[in-house]
Amino acid sequence: MSNTTPISAPPDAAPAADGAGGGNPGHAPSWYAASARDRRLRPPLEGEVEADACIIGAGFTGISAALELAERGFRVVVLEAERIGFGASGRNGGQIVNGYSRDLDTIAGRYGPEKAAALAAMSLEGGRIIRDRIARYRIDCDLRDGGFFAAFTARQMRELDAVRTTWQAYGHDGLEMVSRAEVGRYVASDRYAGGMIDRHGGHIHPLNLVLGQAAAAEGLGAAIHERSRAVRVEGGAAPAVHTAAGRVRCRDVLVCGNAYLGSLLPEIGRHMMPVSSHVMATEPLGEARAKALLPADFCVEDANYVLDYYRRTADHRLLYGGGIGYGGRDPSDIVGLLRPNMLKTFPGLADVRIDYAWSGNFALTFSRIPHVGRLPDGVWFSHGDSGHGVTTTHLLGRILAEAVAGESARYAVWSALPNMPFPGGRAFRVPLTVLGAWWFGLRDRLGI
Numbered sequence: 015m016s017n018t019t020p021i022s023a024p025p026d027a028a029p030a031a032d033g034a035g036g037g038n039p040g041h042a043p044s045w046y047a048a049s050a051r052d053r054r055l056r057p058p059l060e061g062e063v064e065a066d067a068c069i070i071g072a073g074f075t076g077i078s079a080a081l082e083l084a085e086r087g088f089r090v091v092v093l094e095a096e097r098i099g100f101g102a103s104g105r106n107g108g109q110i111v112n113g114y115s116r117d118l119d120t121i122a123g124r125y126g127p128e129k130a131a132a133l134a135a136m137s138l139e140g141g142r143i144i145r146d147r148i149a150r151y152r153i154d155c156d157l158r159d160g161g162f163f164a165a166f167t168a169r170q171m172r173e174l175d176a177v178r179t180t181w182q183a184y185g186h187d188g189l190e191m192v193s194r195a196e197v198g199r200y201v202a203s204d205r206y207a208g209g210m211i212d213r214h215g216g217h218i219h220p221l222n223l224v225l226g227q228a229a230a231a232e233g234l235g236a237a238i239h240e241r242s243r244a245v246r247v248e249g250g251a252a253p254a255v256h257t258a259a260g261r262v263r264c265r266d267v268l269v270c271g272n273a274y275l276g277s278l279l280p281e282i283g284r285h286m287m288p289v290s291s292h293v294m295a296t297e298p299l300g301e302a303r304a305k306a307l308l309p310a311d312f313c314v315e316d317a318n319y320v321l322d323y324y325r326r327t328a329d330h331r332l333l334y335g336g337g338i339g340y341g342g343r344d345p346s347d348i349v350g351l352l353r354p355n356m357l358k359t360f361p362g363l364a365d366v367r368i369d370y371a372w373s374g375n376f377a378l379t380f381s382r383i384p385h386v387g388r389l390p391d392g393v394w395f396s397h398g399d400s401g402h403g404v405t406t407t408h409l410l411g412r413i414l415a416e417a418v419a420g421e422s423a424r425y426a427v428w429s430a431l432p433n434m435p436f437p438g439g440r441a442f443r444v445p446l447t448v449l450g451a452w453w454f455g456l457r458d459r460l461g462i
Contacts, residue, residue, distance in 0.1 A: 040097040040241070042105055044372040045295035045333065046221035051154060052229060056098070059239040059260035065091040067418055068255045068262040069270055070244045070278075073103035074220075074403065075396055076270035077227045078143070078411025079418075084234035086419055091262045092236060093255060095243035098228045101274045102403055104221035105374035107293060107323045107335045109313040110144060111161060112214055113137045115382040115400035118180050124381075125431060132427045134184040140405025141214055143412060144223065153226030156328040160312035161215025162192070162200040165207050170317040174210040188213040200310050203359045209317075217313035217325045220404065244271075244278055249391025266418045269395040270411070272403075273375035279393070284435040285385050286377040286398045290339035292348045294356075294371040296332045296363065304330040307360055322355050332356070332363070344373040376403055379433055384410055386428035394418065398433070 039055075041047035067083055069076045072094035080090045094100065114121070114137065122130035148157055165171045171191075178189040192200065192209045200211065228238055239257075246256040247267055255262045269279060273288040299307075304326045308314070313325035322336035334356045337345065345351045348371040357364060379385050379398035384406055386396045394414050399406040410428070417425035 041100060042372045042374060043370065044105055045370040046104055046219060050221050050225060052225040056238050056240040059093060059242040059257050062261045062263065063091060065089045065262055065264045067266045067268060068093065068264040069268045070255060071270035071272065072098040072228060072238055073101050073270065073272060074224055074407035075272065075411045077224050077231060078408045079268055079270065079415045080236050081227050081231040082412045082415035083418065084231045084236045090231065090236040092238040093242045093244050093257060093262065094238065094240045095274065097240050098238065099221045099224040101272065102374055102376040103224045105372060106220050106404060108217045108220045109161065109315065109323060109325065110141050110216040110218065110404055111402055112141055112212060112405055113402065114406065115402045117177055118184060129427065136409055138186060138214055140409040143408040147227055151226060151230040153223060155219045155222035155226060157216060157218050158311050159216040160310055161212040162209055162312045162314045164201060164209040164314055164316045166205065166316065166318065167207055171208050174317060178210060200312050201314055202307050205359055211312065215313065247279060247393060249389060249393045253392065267393045268414050269393055272397045273377040281389060282395050282397060285433055286379050288375040289378045290344050290373050290375050291335060292337045292345065292352060292373045293333060293335035294349055294352050294368050295327065297367040297369050298330050299332060299366065301330050304332065307332060348373055376401060381433055383431060383433065385433040386410060388429065
């Protein structure tokens with residue numbers, strides 16, 4: 015995600031430093047950065063160190079893998095180009111959404127029933143990992159249970175009901191349909207024709223979650239170096255990762271940079287495209303007003319192709335996100351993009367100040383399914399969670415760690431899924447994707 019400037023610092027916020035909200039240098043100017051519980055700066059890598067595993071990227075995937083390996087007794091070094099949670103892991107909507115960016119019926123049709131059953135068996139695990147680690151390591155990240163998928167039309171209601179039926183066929187519970195008359199239990203808005211709740215969903219403060227897991231990994235002996243961009247990766251018989259000031263010699267390299275990998279490994283990068291999404295946070299509304307908007311304190315996302323998502327925060331703000339920019343483009347006016355939709359949903363917020371607005375990138379694959387594998391020189395990777403990153407990154411970080419530890423059965427399921435580069439290469443992947451998104455967006459607007 016690329017940095018933007020705060021709309022206005024709230025009266026009780028600490029002064030911004032180095033372009034960051036709330037005096038948290040090196041982060042985007044988000045409400046998350048301003049309310050982060052751990053603001054320690056980890057030292058950059060200097061000189062040569064040795065490890066069992068070197069992980070590139072201190073977001074959810076990399077930190078999930080690091081914690082899993084540290085729990086198993088591996089010596090782990092994590093290299094982060096900026097700050098822990100700098101990218102999508104510390105800037106997203108904070109919603110625990112189960113499953114993948116393609117439904118299980120689509121996965122079955124594309125990859126066959128055996129692969130669909132294997133992926134379905136793992137589809138709730140990311141959320142369980144999050145909750146287990148929060149409890150085990152006492153991570154204070156504002157966990158709340160429950161998610162609501164809001165439908166605008168009868169067609170979207172039928173699609174949600176089909177998803178519920180499919181999940182039940184795979185043995186998953188927790189999904190319940192919601193009629194128009196029942197919407198008010200979850201959202202005080204008349205925009206919706208109904209929806210579906212997921213009792214296994216929920217929401218968290220994502221930056222505090224990744225920081226808490228990083229601290230847990232450090233407590234088990236892992237070393238995390240911020241401001242330590244990987245500039246060269248050597249695989250083969252003597253793996254090593256180089257930064258500007260140091261080198262990590264190791265047995266295994268795990269690449270978890272996702273949308274912020276840049277040009278480090280083009281053979282991975284051509285399989286994904288950075289896509290920006292945008293979030294803003296209101297001023298504190300007070301407990302009563304915030305609860306009136308979202309009585310159950312569930313997170314919400316609508317059922318449109320280009321969707322909006324929102325939730326309450328622990329300090330009683332409304333956090334509202336939406337919009338996409340293919341290729342990682344940011345709008346010039348985030349509030350101008352998001353506020354009209356917020357007011358369509360909650361017209362009574364016309365008088366409310368926006369304290370923070372920010373943008374950031376997630377990685378999209380052409381298949382919309384994560385790309386997991388190993389390069390010919392033995393370098394492991396996972397990227398492209400395609401909008402379902404909060405849960406899927408935790409699952410895939412664990413699966414990469416399992417593979418490094420010699421437990422390859424689940425890794426083999428993911429690495430066998432075909433994942434082609436974007437058609438048109440870097441020059442044409444954006445306009446071709448925009449064209450497809452325009453068509454699906456038109457369907458949403460027309461209600462067909």
